[in-house]
Amino acid sequence: MTVEHLIARPFPGAGLICRxxxxxxxxxxxxxxxxxxxxxxxxxRNDGDGAELIRRAGGMLAQSPLAAAVAGVTAEGAVAVLxxxxxxxxVTGPRERFRLxxxxxxxxxxxxxxxxxxxxLDQLTGPAPDGSVAQPDPRVRLDRGxxxxxxLVTDLTQLRVVVDAQEPAPAPRRPDPSQPFQxxxxxxxxxxxxxxxxxxxxxxxxxxTGPLVSGVHCVNRHFTDPSLPYCAICGISLTQATxxxxxxxxxPLGVLLLDNGLTLxxxxxxxxxxxxxxxxxxxxxxxxxxxxxxxxxxxxxxxxRLTLTGWEVQVTDLNSANGTVVQLPGETEPHRIAxxxxxxxxxxxxxxxxxxxLRYESHRNP
Numbered sequence: 001m002t003v004e005h006l007i008a009r010p011f012p013g014a015g016l017i018c019r020x021x022x023x024x025x026x027x028x029x030x031x032x033x034x035x036x037x038x039x040x041x042x043x044x045r046n047d048g049d050g051a052e053l054i055r056r057a058g059g060m061l062a063q064s065p066l067a068a069a070v071a072g073v074t075a076e077g078a079v080a081v082l083x084x085x086x087x088x089x090x091v092t093g094p095r096e097r098f099r100l101x102x103x104x105x106x107x108x109x110x111x112x113x114x115x116x117x118x119x120x121l122d123q124l125t126g127p128a129p130d131g132s133v134a135q136p137d138p139r140v141r142l143d144r145g146x147x148x149x150x151x152l153v154t155d156l157t158q159l160r161v162v163v164d165a166q167e168p169a170p171a172p173r174r175p176d177p178s179q180p181f182q183x184x185x186x187x188x189x190x191x192x193x194x195x196x197x198x199x200x201x202x203x204x205x206x207x208x209t210g211p212l213v214s215g216v217h218c219v220n221r222h223f224t225d226p227s228l229p230y231c232a233i234c235g236i237s238l239t240q241a242t243x244x245x246x247x248x249x250x251x252p253l254g255v256l257l258l259d260n261g262l263t264l265x266x267x268x269x270x271x272x273x274x275x276x277x278x279x280x281x282x283x284x285x286x287x288x289x290x291x292x293x294x295x296x297x298x299x300x301x302x303x304x305r306l307t308l309t310g311w312e313v314q315v316t317d318l319n320s321a322n323g324t325v326v327q328l329p330g331e332t333e334p335h336r337i338a339x340x341x342x343x344x345x346x347x348x349x350x351x352x353x354x355x356x357x358l359r360y361e362s363h364r365n366p
């Protein structure tokens with residue numbers, strides 16, 4: 001992603017200021033800052049998404065006292081902000097206005113575009129003796145490569161200048177009248193046959209790197225749920241199987257069909273909300289985030305979690321503000337589930353969270 005027309009001017013102070021595309025950092029001079037700045041460079045080389053930077057920076061700073069204010073523009077045009085230690089961030093936009101401050105690590109993603117963003121370090125950029133806040137020099141802009149300083153050192157030993165020259169267009173080929181003409185006649189069934197096209201290798205739907213669970217193999221050697229009368233992969237009856245349970249890699253249990261048509265493979269846990277990327281299990285790689293944004297959705301930052309336990313799928317409301325409802329197959333009305341209590345859902349179940357919903361679909365649908 002490319003971010004244009006983002007103007008950044010640094011404050012006076014003894015900290016470190018970094019701006020790379022739509023990613024911004026203000027942090028203290030500390031050995032831990034090297035890892036943070038290296039992370040900014042890595043995310044910039046990837047896609048430069050601010051949400052990705054904040055998610056990974058949150059995990060990096062989880063046990064660090066480094067004073068840092070980190071922000072980044074997301075792919076949706078919003079701004080993700082994280083503050084850790086003696087730092088602060090102030091955000092002003094058409095829909096919201098807030099301030100984040102340490103020392104506890106806090107983070108937030110705006111609901112939309114932002115007009116003004118301020119990142120600062122409390123101990124290094126405090127107010128002036130008269131109580132006023134220091135203002136940045138209007139001539140200094142990080143996006144133009146202008147920063148305060150007393151000089152610079154340049155190494156020209158490896159200097160190389162390359163001037164791009166436009167390659168001339170190739171001259172058109174002309175027949176050479178001095179060369180003999182050779183005619184070729186193609187006769188059916190006498191031409192050399194073309195080599196056969198390579199056939200794609202069939203994909204084994206049971207191939208997965210999921211956790212080890214107890215299950216059985218059907219006659220086609222698919223590892224499947226022993227409680228079912230048929231294989232969840234190929235649908236063959238399990239009456240002829242040995243039913244000797246053993247450990248194996250669990251295949252995907254189906255898909256999640258979101259109300260906007262998005263389909264997600266159900267092969268791991270999911271955390272759903274406005275900011276699921278900051279969940280501890282998501283940061284640790286134990287769950288996958290499903291971010292649903294918008295001020296009218298009624299979603300909490302961490303709204304609900306889908307957990308795969310053995311061959312079951314469980315839904316847990318994470319103490320959301322508007323709650324979660326579940327409608328199992330055969331039920332005519334959804335019912336609200338208690339916060340913090342896992343509820344097992346079956347294929348065909350509908351899960352609603354305020355104005356949004358998803359459906360659990362699988363080969364095992366009734």
